[in-house]
Amino acid sequence: MTDRQHVLDPLSVIITLALNSFKPVGTKLSVSDCKILLHDVSMLQGTVRTLSGDTKTNVKILHFPIIHACRQFAKYWTDDDGVVFLFQRARAGLANLWHTYNEDRDTKACINTYMNIVASTLQNGKKSIDMLDMLVRLDVTDMAVTLPTDEPAVAPSDIVDVRKNIYDKLHKVWDANKLTITISLVKELDTCPAPNRQHLFDATDSFMCVIHLRCKQIIDSIYEQNDKPW
Numbered sequence: 001m002t003d004r005q006h007v008l009d010p011l012s013v014i015i016t017l018a019l020n021s022f023k024p025v026g027t028k029l030s031v032s033d034c035k036i037l038l039h040d041v042s043m044l045q046g047t048v049r050t051l052s053g054d055t056k057t058n059v060k061i062l063h064f065p066i067i068h069a070c071r072q073f074a075k076y077w078t079d080d081d082g083v084v085f086l087f088q089r090a091r092a093g094l095a096n097l098w099h100t101y102n103e104d105r106d107t108k109a110c111i112n113t114y115m116n117i118v119a120s121t122l123q124n125g126k127k128s129i130d131m132l133d134m135l136v137r138l139d140v141t142d143m144a145v146t147l148p149t150d151e152p153a154v155a156p157s158d159i160v161d162v163r164k165n166i167y168d169k170l171h172k173v174w175d176a177n178k179l180t181i182t183i184s185l186v187k188e189l190d191t192c193p194a195p196n197r198q199h200l201f202d203a204t205d206s207f208m209c210v211i212h213l214r215c216k217q218i219i220d221s222i223y224e225q226n227d228k229p230w
Contacts, residue, residue: 006061007034007223009170009215010069012208013062015182018086019204020093022189022197025100029058034219035212036062056107059097064136066114068167070121071132078125082183089186091118136163162222169218173211181207 008031016036020027026041030052039045039054049055070087077083094115101107117135121128185204189197 006031007166007219008036008061008065009034009173009211010065010072010167011171011174012036012211012215013065014069014086014090015186015204015208017062017091017093017097018089018186019189019201020096021089022194022201023093023096025096027096028054028056028100029062029097030054031058031061034216056101056104059101059107059110062114063110064163066117067132067135068163070117071129071136072167072171074121074124074126074128074132080179082187083179084122086183086186087118087122089190091115091122094118166219166222169222170215173214173218178211 013036016029016038020029020038023038024041026045028039028045028049030037030039030049031054032052039049073083073087094111098108098111098115101111117132120131124131182204185200185207189200189204192200
């Protein structure tokens with residue numbers, strides 16, 4: 001996959017992780033074409049993941065989206081009980097993912113970091129913004145250092161600006177109506193008996209496909225207008 005395909009809508013990541021909280025341990029993430037999906041537990045899971053190019057390193061792609069989703073939460077949604085619920089379920093989904101990779105120390109450490117970031121944001125609300133901004137700056141500096149040697153030099157501030165532009169525009173996709181629909185579906189999952197949840201998963205997947213199309217248009221547009229590396 002190219003870096004372009006790794007760019008994910010932050011809130012879509014949170015919602016997918018929230019959905020994972022209702023899935024059995026062993027469910028894994030799939031990332032392709034700027035979209036995040038869940039691979040259900042099955043005999044063919046490994047084959048499907050191999051064919052689609054998915055690996056456990058998909059977990060590391062969540063780093064920037066989770067930080068920016070938490071930053072958006074701290075800025076806009078600390079008083080919204082529905083969004084608080086989504087982030088609580090996302091943390092539970094990360095816990096499921098942690099158990100899925102129980103024998104992989106590095107992946108577990110990565111997931112544990114995400115759980116701590118989400119938990120700290122939920123606990124501290126708007127006070128988390130400075131911490132999250134610091135994480136963005138630190139991680140982008142690391143990214144700039146590890147760019148391939150044949151690439152032109154890129155200032156960390158340039159990478160920050162490009163990503164901030166993307167995430168700010170993706171944030172605007174989520175108007176109040178879309179948020180309400182998504183929160184309602186996830187709350188239905190929370191109250192529905194496990195054997196009867198499939199129709200709710202299907203409905204949520206269909207709705208998220210519409211969101212993805214709009215997000216993909218935004219990502220493609222920004223990518224085509226910007227000649228800097230990610």
